[in-house]
Structure formats: structure tokens, C-alpha cells
Amino acid sequence: MLRARTICCTLVLLLVLTIPAFAETTVRIWFADTAEPVMRVVRESIVPEFEKANPDIKLKVEFIPWGELSPKLLTAFAGGVAPDVFMHGQAATAGFAAASQIEPLDDYIAQWSAANDFGPTLNSGEYMGKKYLVPLYGSANLLIYRTDFYEEAGLDPKLPPTNWEELASAGQKLAIKKGDRLVREGIDLASSGTNAQQTWTTFLWQNGGSLFSDDYAKAAFNDAKGVETLEFYTGLMDGNIADHQQAEAVGSLPPLAAGTVAMQFAGTEILGNFKTYAPDKYPFVKVGVPLEQQEKAAWYSFAGLFLSRQSTNKDAAWKAIEHLTCKASLEQIIQAVGGLPPRVSMQNASFIQEDGNLVMFLKGMEAARFNPNIPQWTKVRDILARHIERAAFGVSTPEEALSEAAAEVNRIL
Amino acid sequence: MPRKILIYTLLVCLAVLMGTPLAWMVLSSVKPNSDLFSYPPVWLPSRITLEHYQHAFRAAPFARYFANSTLISTATVIVNCLFCSLAGYAFAKYEFRGRDLLFYALISTMMIPFHVILIPVFIIAKRFPLTGGNNIFGAGGIGLLDSYPGLMLIHLMNAFGVFLMRQFFFSIPDDLLDSARIDGASEFGIYWKIVMPLAKPALGTLAIFTFTGVWDDFLWPLVIITSEDMRTVQLGLQVFQSQYSIQWGPLMAATFAVTLPLILVFVMGQRHFVEGIATSGMKN
Amino acid sequence: MSVRSTDPYRRLNPTAIPYLFILPVILFTVFFKFIPIGVSLLLSFTEYDMLSSPRWVGIANYAYLLSDNDLFWTSLKNTAQYSLEVLPANIAISLLLAILVNQELKGVAFFRTVFYLPVVTSIIAVSMIWMWIYNYQVGLLNSILGLFGLGPFDWLRNPKLALHSLAIMRVWKGVGWNMVIYLAGLQGIPRYIYEAATIDGASAWTQFRRLTWPLLRPVTYYIIVMGLISTFQSFGEIYAMTQGGPLDSTTTLGYLVYQQAFQYWEMGKASATAFILFGVIFALSIAQNKFVSAEMN
Structure with missing residues (x-):
């Protein structure tokens, strides 16, 4: 008897408990970062806040290492189990949009009060006139240097280089050679991978060049301006100012902290590395201004949230995007990541104003340029990087490298 | 005597060469950050700290990941030993049509990199009938994704295991099997009661091969696991690598912590392990 | 006997038994190997981005790879070179280690570990x-070599060194496994064989050359085939350490x-590359098999 009653009670109880669970919508989010502070703020603060405000929606956030995002997303999309919302860099926009796997957000954005506050950063994920991305944080490629090395070399740390000639001459003075080997690079330049493309493209823009023709039908980087840029770029890597390759990190330590380079081009993330692993060196780190040759330009890029077309709860998913990119959430995420805020009104936040280097990154945004959003981008980027490397190693001349790269790029455009 | 000294000297030199990287890992895991990257390198920590271990275990529930990895590796080992020995026995001791063709087709599957069959296998796993909310036609749910059977799926059988067992069974004399037949034992009875007990060492070897393979796998768990509490140890280690930096200390600490049990298994089992391979007819 | 009366297999047609025994493995292989491999073989004749439907292009992918694609040929060369460096070194060192830890000495278990x-x-x-x-x-x-006045060498960033540096690491990672084998x-070599040789006055080197090495030949054959399969597919260390650079010097076929x-969502080309890789490994294994059996006779 007693047993039967217990069973009945339990069943009723279970039924009662499961009813709200059925009414709930679950939004699955893939967040592209596995750094512990980021995971902590998302799990412990941002998600609970959202679920409190929206009791009918449950957020299921999964953290994916950046490097593995691509295979994981591709398999999920191919298998029809993509998350509702996922994070990626803006460079992913065109590929996913062209394959119709992500949802344009224009209708949502049109009714969104916060949209104005994002300003031009909302355009970073634009493809064929439609917006697909709500940015979470940004990074850049600016000159960063050690003031103590500047003083050692008799340079004024308050006057970082503003153009190519000043850059080269500062690099010359800062470099230290032992025999024929650079023990400290005056300036560290990347010659391979995405870093090479980013830094070199920055120089190209500064020289008044551009990657593509206006209609994106042809490569344009192989014109006289491009060749001149690559000549200057590889010319710095003469073994007296820079090596023909980027310095390696030492464990968690950026080369600038290890003292193996005096200046380098890097993003905001390097500041966080300094603060964690070389706090004693951080006072000697300064961020420069975007260089100006023909034009003033610096490479910027935003990572943010995309809405999957496979999502069956698009409105709930958009609510989640809104919450993740509200000022309170962004402030926590950005502080944990060490990136740049995409919202104009956040630029005066105290955590940014306190750090002169972050302020410099923000100031540099006036000269911000973004990589183009075209579906073939990853391939174009790698072709470009591959030929920059060939020029850096002297396998081909800058002119040959760029015309070969242009030929390959034109074949796939 | 001089021969012994020579051997010991060689052993010690080689052990230093082979052991240095891992000794560095262990030392790094107990060094404060300030010692980690000094140049020239500092071997001994200025003070011993467990902060990296604390950090590592705070960052991710490694106990849970460890349990997951152990569970799926062990279960996979059992299935593997059964299936591979059955097939290996048949390939070694029976004459049947298509035997060699089947065997070589099986072996050649090892030569295709996993990357290119990843997507088809993923879709099969997702559409696996009657699992994860799927109906009999494999629609409606997530199939074997995000589950233990899903994690085990691609390792349940490996061609190498069949090859290994076949080699071993060659060494069992046919007379033994025939006399059992004369005594009236069934074919399955012979396999189960006579052959399998003899195969223990070879099965042990297969077990260690399989265990290591499943334990080390990274790409497959990465694509099919979505819940955090289903993660394996290898996925857990990724927590310490972000886009631009590696959390060196915690990575070293966690790696050492998750490797330690495997080391203990080897230390305890190495005698049997070696005997297992020795008797498994690698001599042809 | 109880086995006879209760065992259901007894009633089966005897010719079915071996098929029954291999059934689980064959079923598994069909569903999780043959079908995916078949799909991938078909895809190798298409252009397929995994998100939209594949488009048939005939042998275009193979033609693209085999004709004017210098990256493909570079990676084929790198892969072959990598295997040629890793395999012999691995075999020599693991055999040396095995001989050393096969001695009956105190503490040998520690060294094995x-x-x-x-x-x-x-x-x-x-x-x-x-x-x-x-x-x-x-x-x-470099800090150690510096003590002897050598170097410094740019191990991973010098295109002439990078592949060798990876090979060194790979050997280090893998010799333990082959040592055990x-x-x-x-x-498995009976002790009396050596005893007889010692009485005949053969030196340790002669014993190795005349007895150990030939007797271990099947083991070596096995190690070579397995080594070919695994080094030809190497990916993990390249992905983690060099991403194929510098100057494509470490781009292998697996990578x-x-x-x-x-990265490029070109599953068709990836499949075609994989099947060429398969062809190469297959041909090498067969050649190796022929070579070994010829030598044994």
C-alpha cells in the first residue's frame, strides 16, 4: 500500500517537475574560447543572469578551443546539429553566408535599440549588403614596444615611429647583434601564417594599396604599391633589423617580454599575457600609433556571434545574442579576454581608461581597416601568406611573389 | 663486469636523453611562474608550488574527464578483444571462400586518413537508428552523438587487432583443435574454452594498444561531444590553450596528472605486456 | 557432453561458422570503414564544401593535384622524407633500447618505463x-649546445632543419613503443641458440648480425609496415608545432x-589527396612484402 502511494506521489511529482521543462526553449551556444576567466564569467554570471530574466529560455553554452572551431562547426553543420548561436571571427562571415548556413540579422538589428552604440563594428560581419555578426570584442595589429629598450638605445619612448622611415631607423638602433646573429630584433615581423597577412596588409593599406579591385573580381595587391610594400617589408628582414621570421613565444611568454624583440606588431591579447606572465615588465610596454605612409591605416578585426540558419528557436537565440552583447555582459567578457569593446559607449569604461595601452588601441581605431568578407577569404589569406614567406626567405623576389600570388588568387575568385 | 658498467652507462645516458623533456614537464608543473621562462633555463624551482595543479583542477573537472576516458577506453578494450579475436581466429584457422580478399580489404582500411571519412562517419553516428531519440530510420534525434557508445564507436574494432590476433592464432597447433573436435566440442566451444584461454597474453597486448588509442584520440571526441560532462581527458587539456597563448604551468600540471595513471599501469603491467607480444607470433 | 547438447552453433552448417565469426568485424568495417571510404572515393570526383550538394567534376581533382600543384608534390616529397628519416632511426634506436633493457640487470624495469x-x-x-x-x-x-660552442640553430624556423627537428621529436615519442615490440x-628467441654461438666463439656483434637481426626480421617487417602507415598520415605534431611551415617544408600529405x-572546405580535393596517399602506402607495403619474402628465401 505504502509503496504504491509512494510510487504515485513520485510520478505526480515527476510530472509536475517536467512540465515546465517541456515549456522551456534551449538555446545552444558555442563560445570560442577556453581561457578560464572567460569560461568563469560566462558560466557563473552571464548565463544565470539571462536565465533569471528569461525563465522560459535555457542557455547551453559550450566552450570550444579556437583552433578546433573549424572542424567542429563544419561537422556540426554537415550533420545538421549546429548550435543555435556560435562565435567566430568576422573572417568566417562570407563562407558561412555564401553556403546559407547563417541567418542575416538585419531585421533584428533594425528593431534593436543598442544597434547605434555598435557603430561601424556591426559592419565587420557584412556580406552582400547583409549583416550577420554581432561583435563581442576586437583585436588589432599595432606597433608595441619596450620603453626600457628605447631608453637603452637613446630613443625617446614618448615618440614612437609614425611612418616607415622612422620605424626602420628605430629598429636599426634597437637591434642587438652578437656576431652575425640578432639576439634582439629591432622589430619583429611575421613572415608566415595569418600574422604575416595581417601585418603586411596593414603596410599595404598604409602605402595606399588595396587587396582587391573594387568589385572583388581581381587581386590588386600586385600593383606597384604592393611591390613597393613587400620590398620594404622584406627589406627590414635583412638580419640587421629583423629576422626573416617571427620570434617564437617562450612558453606563455611573448617574445617582447622575453626581451628577444624590441618592437612588434600585435593585438590586445599580448597585454594580458604580459600582465599574467611578466607583470614586472608591463610598465615598460607601450602601444604606438597606426603608421602613416600614404595613408594612416591599421588592421582591426572583431569576433562575435552568428545565428545559425538551422536554429529552430531563432527569436530566443537572438535574445541570447542581445544579452551576451549587452554592456554588462560585454564588460565582463572583455575584461576576461583583454580585447577591445565593440560599443562606443564602453570606451570610457574605467577598466579601459585605467590602462593607457588599451586607450591607444582604441584611439588607433580611427584608422581601422578590416579584412574583406569574401567566401574564398581563408584560401586567399593563405595564398598571400605563403608568397609573402617566399619573398621573406628570398625564394622569389617581391615582384614574382606577388604576381604568382595574384595569379593563384585570380584563379579562385 | 666491465660489460655491465658499459650497459649501465649507456642506459643512464639514454634515459637522460629520453627523460629530459618529461622531467622538464614535471619540474615545470611545480615551478612558480617567475621561474618558468627564465633564461638560461633554471632546472630546479626556487620554491615548490602546487598552484598550477590547483589552477588546473579549478579550470576543468578532470576527475570527471578521467572517469569518462577510463570508462570508454575499458569498454572499448573488451569489445575489441572479443571481436578481433573471433575474426582473427577465423582468418587463421578456417578455410573459406573470400578469406584472403576479405582479410586484405580489412587491413587496407588502415591506410585511409581518418580526416576524410570523418564527415560520413559523423552522419552515420547521428543517424544511428533507435538511439538518442532516433526512430528506426535514424531520424528525429541526435543518434549516438554526445554519448559513450558514440565515443567508442570508431574504435570498437580495428583492423590491426584482427591482424595481431590472426598472427597469434597461427601459432596454435591444428592438432589441438582437431583433438577437441574429436572429443565433440563445438566450433564456438573450441574458440571460447580452448583458444581464448591460450590467447590471454595476445589479448593483453591488444588491450594496451586499444586502450592507448582510445585514450589519445582527440578529433573524434572533439566533433561528437557537446556536453561538458561527457568530455574526455584529451579535450580537457585544450582548456589551457587559447588563441594567442598557452597556460604553460597548468598545462604541464594537468598533463602530468592525467598521464600518471597510465604510467602506473605500465609499471605494473609491463612484464605481462611484453610477454603478450612475445607469444603473439610476431615471429610469423 | 554438456557442451554438445546445449551449444546452438553445433546445429549450424559448418561452412557458415567462419563467416559467423568474422561477422561482427565485417559488419563494423562495412558501416564505419567501407561505406565512409566509398563515399569519400565518390567525393574525390566532386567539388564538395560539405554544406551544399557535391558537384561532379570527374578526375579534375586528381588532375589538379598531379599536374601543376607544387604544394602537393612538395608534401609528397616531405612525407616520404619524413618517413625515411623517422623509420630507420626509430628501428635502430628501439632495437638498441630493447637489447639493453632485455639484459637481466637490477633496475631494468625503471629504464623500460x-x-x-x-x-x-x-x-x-x-x-x-x-x-x-x-x-x-x-x-x-641551443642553451646546451652553446656550452660546447655549437649553434645556435633555428630548429623549427629554418626550412632546412624543421622537418628533421620534427622527425627527432617523432622518434623520441615513438621508440618506446617499438622497443616493447x-x-x-x-x-621469443630461445636462449640455447646464443649459448651455442658463444661456445663457437662468436663475438657479440657477430651474434647480433648472424642471429638476432635475422630472427627479428618478421618483427622488423611488421614495424616498417605499421610505421609507414602512421608516419605517412602524421598530422598531430605538424599541426601543433609548425603548421606546415616554414616555406612548406613540413607540409605532409596528412596535414x-x-x-x-x-580550412578550405574542399572535401573533394581532400578525398582525392587521401586516395593518392592510400595508393602510395599500399604500393610501398606490397613492395616491402615482396622484398622481405624474396630475402627470406
Whole structure:
């Protein structure tokens, strides 16, 4: 008897408990970062806040290492189990949009009060006139240097280089050679991978060049301006100012902290590395201004949230995007990541104003340029990087490298 | 005597060469950050700290990941030993049509990199009938994704295991099997009661091969696991690598912590392990 | 006998039994190997981005790879070179280790464990450690070589060195495994054979050359085939340490397949590359098999 009653009670109880669970919508989010502070703020603060405000929606956030995002997303999309919302860099926009796997957000954005506050950063994920991305944080490629090395070399740390000639001459003075080997690079330049493309493209823009023709039908980087840029770029890597390759990190330590380079081009993330692993060196780190040759330009890029077309709860998913990119959430995420805020009104936040280097990154945004959003981008980027490397190693001349790269790029455009 | 000294000297030199990287890992895991990257390198920590271990275990529930990895590796080992020995026995001791063709087709599957069959296998796993909310036609749910059977799926059988067992069974004399037949034992009875007990060492070897393979796998768990509490140890280690930096200390600490049990298994089992391979007819 | 009366297999047609025994393995292989491989073979004749439907292009992918694609040929060359460096070194060192730890000495279990350790350590962590060891300016290796007035060498960033540096690491990671296999082989050689040789006055070297090496030949054959299969597909260490650079000097076919599939979403080309890779390994294994059996006769 007693047993039967217990069973009945339990069943009723279970039924009662499961009813709200059925009414709930679950939004699955893939967040592209596995750094512990980021995971902590998302799990412990941002998600609970959202679920409190929206009791009918449950957020299921999964953290994916950046490097593995691509295979994981591709398999999920191919298998029809993509998350509702996922994070990626803006460079992913065109590929996913062209394959119709992500949802344009224009209708949502049109009714969104916060949209104005994002300003031009909302355009970073634009493809064929439609917006697909709500940015979470940004990074850049600016000159960063050690003031103590500047003083050692008799340079004024308050006057970082503003153009190519000043850059080269500062690099010359800062470099230290032992025999024929650079023990400290005056300036560290990347010659391979995405870093090479980013830094070199920055120089190209500064020289008044551009990657593509206006209609994106042809490569344009192989014109006289491009060749001149690559000549200057590889010319710095003469073994007296820079090596023909980027310095390696030492464990968690950026080369600038290890003292193996005096200046380098890097993003905001390097500041966080300094603060964690070389706090004693951080006072000697300064961020420069975007260089100006023909034009003033610096490479910027935003990572943010995309809405999957496979999502069956698009409105709930958009609510989640809104919450993740509200000022309170962004402030926590950005502080944990060490990136740049995409919202104009956040630029005066105290955590940014306190750090002169972050302020410099923000100031540099006036000269911000973004990589183009075209579906073939990853391939174009790698072709470009591959030929920059060939020029850096002297396998081909800058002119040959760029015309070969242009030929390959034109074949796939 | 001089021969012994020579051997010991060689052993010690080689052990230093082979052991240095891992000794560095262990030392790094107990060094404060300030010692980690000094140049020239500092071997001994200025003070011993467990902060990296604390950090590592705070960052991710490694106990849970460890349990997951152990569970799926062990279960996979059992299935593997059964299936591979059955097939290996048949390939070694029976004459049947298509035997060699089947065997070589099986072996050649090892030569295709996993990357290119990843997507088809993923879709099969997702559409696996009657699992994860799927109906009999494999629609409606997530199939074997995000589950233990899903994690085990691609390792349940490996061609190498069949090859290994076949080699071993060659060494069992046919007379033994025939006399059992004369005594009236069934074919399955012979396999189960006579052959399998003899195969223990070879099965042990297969077990260690399989265990290591499943334990080390990274790409497959990465694509099919979505819940955090289903993660394996290898996925857990990724927590310490972000886009631009590696959390060196915690990575070293966690790696050492998750490797330690495997080391203990080897230390305890190495005698049997070696005997297992020795008797498994690698001599042809 | 009880076995006879209760065993259902008894009633089966005897010719069905072996098929029954291999059934689980065959079913598994069909569903999780043959079908996916078949799909991928079909895809190798298409252009397929995994998100929209594949488009038939005939042999275009193969033609693209085999004709004017210098990256493909470079990776094929790199792959072959990598295998040629890793395999012989691995065989020589693991055999040496096996002979050493096969001695009846105190503490030999400790040495076996030390040599085996790299095998069980995560490839990601191991790659990180080696990147630090190989660091040009502050790495351990250059700091040690510096004591002898050598170097410094730019292990991972010099296109002439990078592949060799990876090979060294790969050998380090893998010799423990083959040591165990050789050790087993050594223990399978009856002791009396050596005793007879010692009485005949053969030196240790002669014994090795005349007895150990020939008797271990099947083990070596097995190690070579397995080694070919695994080194030809190597991916993890390249992905973690060099991403195929510098100057494509460490781009192997395994890495190229990954890049094509998951960076460029070109599953068709990736599949075609994989099948060429398959062809190469297959041909080498058969050649090796012929070579060994010829030598044995």
C-alpha cells in the first residue's frame, strides 16, 4: 500500500517537475574560447543572469578551443546539429553566408535599440549588403614596444615611429647583434601564417594599396604599391633589423617580454599575457600609433556571434545574442579576454581608461581597416601568406611573389 | 663486469636523453611562474608550488574527464578483444571462400586518413537508428552523438587487432583443435574454452594498444561531444590553450596528472605486456 | 557432453561458422570503414564544401593535384622524407633500447618505463614541451649546445632543419613503443641458440648480425609496415608545432588533407589527396612484402 502511494506521489511529482521543462526553449551556444576567466564569467554570471530574466529560455553554452572551431562547426553543420548561436571571427562571415548556413540579422538589428552604440563594428560581419555578426570584442595589429629598450638605445619612448622611415631607423638602433646573429630584433615581423597577412596588409593599406579591385573580381595587391610594400617589408628582414621570421613565444611568454624583440606588431591579447606572465615588465610596454605612409591605416578585426540558419528557436537565440552583447555582459567578457569593446559607449569604461595601452588601441581605431568578407577569404589569406614567406626567405623576389600570388588568387575568385 | 658498467652507462645516458623533456614537464608543473621562462633555463624551482595543479583542477573537472576516458577506453578494450579475436581466429584457422580478399580489404582500411571519412562517419553516428531519440530510420534525434557508445564507436574494432590476433592464432597447433573436435566440442566451444584461454597474453597486448588509442584520440571526441560532462581527458587539456597563448604551468600540471595513471599501469603491467607480444607470433 | 547438447552453433552448417565469426568485424568495417571510404572515393570526383550538394567534376581533382600543384608534390616529397628519416632511426634506436633493457640487470624495469613514457604522454603537451626545447633564442637545446660552442640553430624556423627537428621529436615519442615490440621479439628467441654461438666463439656483434637481426626480421617487417602507415598520415605534431611551415617544408600529405578539408572546405580535393596517399602506402607495403619474402628465401 505504502509503496504504491509512494510510487504515485513520485510520478505526480515527476510530472509536475517536467512540465515546465517541456515549456522551456534551449538555446545552444558555442563560445570560442577556453581561457578560464572567460569560461568563469560566462558560466557563473552571464548565463544565470539571462536565465533569471528569461525563465522560459535555457542557455547551453559550450566552450570550444579556437583552433578546433573549424572542424567542429563544419561537422556540426554537415550533420545538421549546429548550435543555435556560435562565435567566430568576422573572417568566417562570407563562407558561412555564401553556403546559407547563417541567418542575416538585419531585421533584428533594425528593431534593436543598442544597434547605434555598435557603430561601424556591426559592419565587420557584412556580406552582400547583409549583416550577420554581432561583435563581442576586437583585436588589432599595432606597433608595441619596450620603453626600457628605447631608453637603452637613446630613443625617446614618448615618440614612437609614425611612418616607415622612422620605424626602420628605430629598429636599426634597437637591434642587438652578437656576431652575425640578432639576439634582439629591432622589430619583429611575421613572415608566415595569418600574422604575416595581417601585418603586411596593414603596410599595404598604409602605402595606399588595396587587396582587391573594387568589385572583388581581381587581386590588386600586385600593383606597384604592393611591390613597393613587400620590398620594404622584406627589406627590414635583412638580419640587421629583423629576422626573416617571427620570434617564437617562450612558453606563455611573448617574445617582447622575453626581451628577444624590441618592437612588434600585435593585438590586445599580448597585454594580458604580459600582465599574467611578466607583470614586472608591463610598465615598460607601450602601444604606438597606426603608421602613416600614404595613408594612416591599421588592421582591426572583431569576433562575435552568428545565428545559425538551422536554429529552430531563432527569436530566443537572438535574445541570447542581445544579452551576451549587452554592456554588462560585454564588460565582463572583455575584461576576461583583454580585447577591445565593440560599443562606443564602453570606451570610457574605467577598466579601459585605467590602462593607457588599451586607450591607444582604441584611439588607433580611427584608422581601422578590416579584412574583406569574401567566401574564398581563408584560401586567399593563405595564398598571400605563403608568397609573402617566399619573398621573406628570398625564394622569389617581391615582384614574382606577388604576381604568382595574384595569379593563384585570380584563379579562385 | 666491465660489460655491465658499459650497459649501465649507456642506459643512464639514454634515459637522460629520453627523460629530459618529461622531467622538464614535471619540474615545470611545480615551478612558480617567475621561474618558468627564465633564461638560461633554471632546472630546479626556487620554491615548490602546487598552484598550477590547483589552477588546473579549478579550470576543468578532470576527475570527471578521467572517469569518462577510463570508462570508454575499458569498454572499448573488451569489445575489441572479443571481436578481433573471433575474426582473427577465423582468418587463421578456417578455410573459406573470400578469406584472403576479405582479410586484405580489412587491413587496407588502415591506410585511409581518418580526416576524410570523418564527415560520413559523423552522419552515420547521428543517424544511428533507435538511439538518442532516433526512430528506426535514424531520424528525429541526435543518434549516438554526445554519448559513450558514440565515443567508442570508431574504435570498437580495428583492423590491426584482427591482424595481431590472426598472427597469434597461427601459432596454435591444428592438432589441438582437431583433438577437441574429436572429443565433440563445438566450433564456438573450441574458440571460447580452448583458444581464448591460450590467447590471454595476445589479448593483453591488444588491450594496451586499444586502450592507448582510445585514450589519445582527440578529433573524434572533439566533433561528437557537446556536453561538458561527457568530455574526455584529451579535450580537457585544450582548456589551457587559447588563441594567442598557452597556460604553460597548468598545462604541464594537468598533463602530468592525467598521464600518471597510465604510467602506473605500465609499471605494473609491463612484464605481462611484453610477454603478450612475445607469444603473439610476431615471429610469423 | 554438456557442451554438445546445449551449444546452438553445433546445429549450424559448418561452412557458415567462419563467416559467423568474422561477422561482427565485417559488419563494423562495412558501416564505419567501407561505406565512409566509398563515399569519400565518390567525393574525390566532386567539388564538395560539405554544406551544399557535391558537384561532379570527374578526375579534375586528381588532375589538379598531379599536374601543376607544387604544394602537393612538395608534401609528397616531405612525407616520404619524413618517413625515411623517422623509420630507420626509430628501428635502430628501439632495437638498441630493447637489447639493453632485455639484459637481466637490477633496475631494468625503471629504464623500460622511462623509455616508454613518451608514448603515453599527450601529443599536444609533448609538442608544447618540444617547441620550448627548440626555441631559437632561449630554448634548452641551443642553451646546451652553446656550452660546447655549437649553434645556435633555428630548429623549427629554418626550412632546412624543421622537418628533421620534427622527425627527432617523432622518434623520441615513438621508440618506446617499438622497443616493447622488439623486446618481445628478443624474448621469443630461445636462449640455447646464443649459448651455442658463444661456445663457437662468436663475438657479440657477430651474434647480433648472424642471429638476432635475422630472427627479428618478421618483427622488423611488421614495424616498417605499421610505421609507414602512421608516419605517412602524421598530422598531430605538424599541426601543433609548425603548421606546415616554414616555406612548406613540413607540409605532409596528412596535414594537407586536413587543411583542404577543414580550412578550405574542399572535401573533394581532400578525398582525392587521401586516395593518392592510400595508393602510395599500399604500393610501398606490397613492395616491402615482396622484398622481405624474396630475402627470406
